[in-house]
Amino acid sequence: EADIYQTPRYLVIGTGKKITLECSQTMGHDKMYWYQQDPGMELHLIHYSYGVNSTEKGDLSSESTVSRIRTEHFPLTLESARPSHTSQYLCASSEYFPPYEQYFGPGTRLTVT
Amino acid sequence: QKEVEQDPGPLSVPEGAIVSLNCTYSNSAFQYFMWYRQYSRKGPELLMYTYSSGNKEDGRFTAQVDKSSKYISLFIRDSQPSDSATYLCAMSGSPNDMRFGAGTRLTVKP
Numbered sequence: 001e002a003d004i005y006q007t008p009r010y011l012v013i014g015t016g017k018k019i020t021l022e023c024s025q026t027m028g029h030d031k032m033y034w035y036q037q038d039p040g041m042e043l044h045l046i047h048y049s050y051g052v053n054s055t056e057k058g059d060l061s062s063e064s065t066v067s068r069i070r071t072e073h074f075p076l077t078l079e080s081a082r083p084s085h086t087s088q089y090l091c092a093s094s095e096y097f098p099p100y101e102q103y104f105g106p107g108t109r110l111t112v113t
Numbered sequence: 114q115k116e117v118e119q120d121p122g123p124l125s126v127p128e129g130a131i132v133s134l135n136c137t138y139s140n141s142a143f144q145y146f147m148w149y150r151q152y153s154r155k156g157p158e159l160l161m162y163t164y165s166s167g168n169k170e171d172g173r174f175t176a177q178v179d180k181s182s183k184y185i186s187l188f189i190r191d192s193q194p195s196d197s198a199t200y201l202c203a204m205s206g207s208p209n210d211m212r213f214g215a216g217t218r219l220t221v222k223p
Contacts, residue, residue: 041215043201092156
């Protein structure tokens with residue numbers, strides 16, 4: 001069973017607020033990812049990290065930012081939330097060796113009013 | 114054209130039916146093929162993975178890869194209502210190029 005945690009699970013917040021979505025994993029994986037997924041829609045990669053102090057933007061442009069100060073921790077921050085940010089945010093991690101399978105957290109469902 | 118194509122469904126079958134879920138892909142570099150199951154409002158969970166062409170069985174689930182046709186399948190035997198979920202295929206050839214299908218929503222009716 002994958003040990004990857006996300007908090008909060010649900011968040012309803014007003015426009016303009018700053019939010020941080022937490023993601024932690026206990027598997028010692030170097031690679032971590034953030035995906036955005038709208039209901040019934042496909043996963044979109046928004047950020048990834050190869051390891052400590054490494055962050056890259058994904059395929060989908062996002063106004064969020066990420067940091068990787070510790071191997072196990074990969075938080076995502078929105079400086080000023082907007083209704084267009086309403087979505088489910090999924091964190092994942094993987095090894096560097098094959099088959100490179102990713103393990104996902106339970107997700108944070110964000111609603112910006 | 115997307116690198117990975119997956120029929121979004123929805124697919125509805127009676128309990129006990131054999132389910133076939135499929136994906137096609139275009140990138141010949143993909144060598145590792147995975148299937149994930151995602152229940153509503155949850156994160157995807159890894160079901161099984163295969164390497165290169167061939168079959169792999171795990172209980173009621175069988176994954177099949179045909180690299181010559183760039184086609185992968187997941188078969189579910191004796192489907193149960195608890196199998197109702199969205200199934201995503203995924204594939205990779207290196208740590209940096211994991212690609213997911215859009216997912217097929219499956220409902221198994223009692």
